[in-house]
Amino acid sequence: MITSEPAEPGTPLPFFVYGTLRPGEANHDLFLRGRTASEEPARLPGAALYDGPGYPYAVEREGADVRGELVTARPESYDDLLAALDRLEEYVPGDPRNLYERxxxxxxxxxxxxxxxxxxxxxxxxxxxxxxxGTRIDGGDWLSRR
Known part of the structure; x- marks a missing residue:
């Protein structure tokens, strides 16, 4: 089920990252270093992973999973991290030109x-x-493309 807001409005949520924000990838240290309380393996059911120009896209698709990490921000870093990730993904709520939707x-x-x-x-x-x-990444793991 997709929702645009968490169950409790204003509740900080962790982030599921599956591409360039994963450990060892280009944006991990730039955006996450020093801002996270924890990072753990996780998967996103009901989505498939597609190769984009240098970065991946998760697309809703039954019977598939995307592999990644569940990243919990430090409480004092949450607002800044949310804003930074929205900028990275060029996400603006309601903008029809968005490439990604949060x-x-x-x-x-x-x-x-x-x-x-x-x-x-x-x-x-x-x-x-x-x-x-598009080109689907078999197994739903961005790191497997290497």
């Missing part, structure tokens, strides 16, 4: 428990193009 989704931790998290999914116009002609 949505609240349930992700699955390694122990099988679930947690709500912010996820940047491909915006509808991008998702439609990727589903029609």
């Amino acid at each position: 949505v609240a989704r349930q992700v699955v931790r390694a122990d099988g428990s679930t947690a709500p998290a912010w996820v940047y999914l491909a915006a509808p116009h991008v998702a439609a193009r990727l589903l029609a002609t």
Whole structure:
């Protein structure tokens, strides 16, 4: 189920990252270093991963999973990190030109428990193009493309 807001408005959510924000990738240290309380393996069910020009897109798709990390921001860093990630993903609420939409989704931790998290999914116009002609990353793991 996709929602645009967490169950409790104003509640800080962790972030599910699946591409250039993962450990060892180009944007991890630039955006996350020193701002996180924890990072743990997780997966996003009901989504497939597609290769973009240098970065990935998660697209809703039943029967698929995307691999990544569940990142919990330090409380004092949350607002700045949310704003920084929105800028990185060029996400502006309600803008039809968005490449990504930030949505609240349930992700699955390694122990099988679930947690709500912010996820940047491909915006509808991008998702439609990727589903029609995009290159899917088998196994849903951006790191496997190496």
